[in-house]
Amino acid sequence: MSVSLLEIKDLTVGFPAEQGILKAVDRVSLKMEEGKTFCLVGESGSGKSVTSLSIMRLIDYDGGDILSGEIFFHGEDLVQKSQEEMIKLRGYKLAMIFQEPMSALNPVFTVGDQIAEAVMLHQKKGKKEAWQDAIEMLRLVGIPAPEVRARQYPHELSGGMCQRVVIAMALVCKPEVLIADEPTTALDVTVQAQILDLLRQLKAELNMAILLITHDMGVAAEVADQIAVMYAGVIVEEGTVEQVFSHPCHPYTLGLLKSIPGYESERGKDLYAIPGNIPSLAQLPQGCRFHPRCVPAREKCRLEEPVPHDLGSGHVVKCWLSEGAERAEKRSPDLPADMNQGEVNGGKEVRTL
Ligand SMILES: Nc1ncnc2c1ncn2[C@@H]1O[C@H](COP(=O)(O)OP(=O)(O)O)[C@@H](O)[C@H]1O
Ligand code: SF4
Ligand SMILES: [Mg+2]
Structure with missing residues (x-):
């Protein structure tokens, strides 16, 4: 039997409220395998994002508490890690792309600089080498004339291009796990299909495990190997x-x-x-x-x-x-x-x- 790359066991996540602790995720378990796409589907408010933010331990910054459960990555429990340890994993071995590409990009830096920054931080490469990696990654995500585009600012690119840049940023350090939270919801239908194709192709090329979060069963049908349907936290x-x-x-x-x-x-x-x-x-x-x-x-x-x-x-x-x-x-x-x-x-x- 194959060993899971990432395994969530009985995860419960709560938010403090007047009524007490409200459990947004209640005893959720799932297993992700290398080179496979796991889709988490369900209507808005079912706990999909809270699950993904918990894996990244970003839920801590959102006011949420992991009340119980374990998240094993390479056999180590992420729930037990300090934020300092998580900073070393986020954007490196574990990467995430969000629904709104514009909010993930900094308007005052060129897109090339933003991609290169992750390489310099995690892979300790120099600026020149990191810049080359950024251009290569822009090419891989299908951006034409990447040398030119790398010098542009987010507002100079279309929404679809920006989402490709965000994907390039997430993938430049060749993560083992990519979490994509509604990555195509803000895009029009044609661009949506292109981005899904791109994720499929990159998954094969980089042999990543992808956790794709969507409210759209049609999207899940196209890309998933494994599906979990979530409702009201379970x-x-x-x-x-x-x-x-x-x-x-x-x-x-x-x-x-x-x-x-x-x-x-x-x-x-x-x-x-x-x-x-x-x-x-x-x-x-x-x-x-x-x-x-x-x-x-x-x-x-x-x-x-x-x-x-x-x-x-x-x-x-x-x-x-x-x-x-x-x-x-x-x-x-x-x-x-x-x-x-x-x-x-x-x-x-x-x-x-
Ligand atoms: N920061 C927060 N504070 C309080 N409640 C939250 C917070 N984030 C999410 N929730 C609640 O958790 C539940 C699940 O939210 P979420 O995971 O964002 O749903 P989904 O991603 O499936 O649309 C919702 O009821 C939402 O209101
Ligand atoms: S347990 Fe009962 S209420 Fe719940 S989904 Fe099944 S049939 Fe419906
Ligand atoms: Mg969500």
């Missing part, structure tokens, strides 16, 4: 892209899939939207956190939190219906898709607890 379904897309089992996953344009075979239908909203952390429902929005919810769902259930080969679902799904999957691999029609769309119950 992972509700996890598996390979094939398992989650071909045999989605959690009603929330089904709802997200149905919201992808083109997922439903019937053309001309309005896009599906999951009813209701993600709950506030101060008022998390008892039992299954998804139950107020879940059509097939039963009495047990309102009272008891579901436990993770492995349907086989690492396809794990946190839903009281999943034991039925396991039986159903053995009978017919297509059943979860059919259930999708009945449960989430039509509201029919096709399984019993």
Whole structure:
């Protein structure tokens, strides 16, 4: 069995509030492998960014506390590291790109200087060599005439170009893990596709592990090897892209899939939207956190939190219906898709607890 490059075990992250400590991430576990893309998906507010900021230990600066759990990188627990130790890892072995490229770039320095700075800091190279690395990296991320572009300031470049620069900045020290938090959300659709292609290509070239965070199941379908679906601070379904897309089992996953344009075979239908909203952390429902929005919810769902259930080969679902799904999957691999029609769309119950 391959050893994970980065492994999160039972991570719980809280923010102090008037009501007490609010848990934005609750007992989250995930494993990232070299050369693979792990997608964390879920609606806004589900805890994706808090998870990623915790890996980088930037959550400490955001008012959050890692209450329990471990984050192993090369067998060392990042949770136990001091900020001085983390500074040596951030932007070097662990890199991150954010949603808004402009906020990640400093307007008063040329883009070449900003990329070269990371090389000088982490790899202790001289200015000339670092500048050459910066130009090479700009070329690798597909920026034409990189020698010219390197001397320009962020405001002289388009949004798509700036996101490429941010990616170049993150990758210039050849990190082992790249966290990309909604890296394409601020970009138009064509540029979005180019950036996703670029990440795919660079992952192969640099053999990185990528944690891609997105609210968009369509994006996850394109780039993920492994997917975890997050809702209100917990992972509700996890598996390979094939398992989650071909045999989605959690009603929330089904709802997200149905919201992808083109997922439903019937053309001309309005896009599906999951009813209701993600709950506030101060008022998390008892039992299954998804139950107020879940059509097939039963009495047990309102009272008891579901436990993770492995349907086989690492396809794990946190839903009281999943034991039925396991039986159903053995009978017919297509059943979860059919259930999708009945449960989430039509509201029919096709399984019993
Ligand atoms: N700095 C913060 N202080 C208090 N609450 C926060 C902070 N950052 C995030 N949260 C809360 O944590 C929850 C998860 O947020 P986040 O991880 O940003 O969601 P996502 O990235 O999935 O959209 C939200 O309820 C959000 O309000
Ligand atoms: S446990 Fe119950 S409420 Fe939660 S997702 Fe499953 S069916 Fe719905
Ligand atoms: Mg976020």
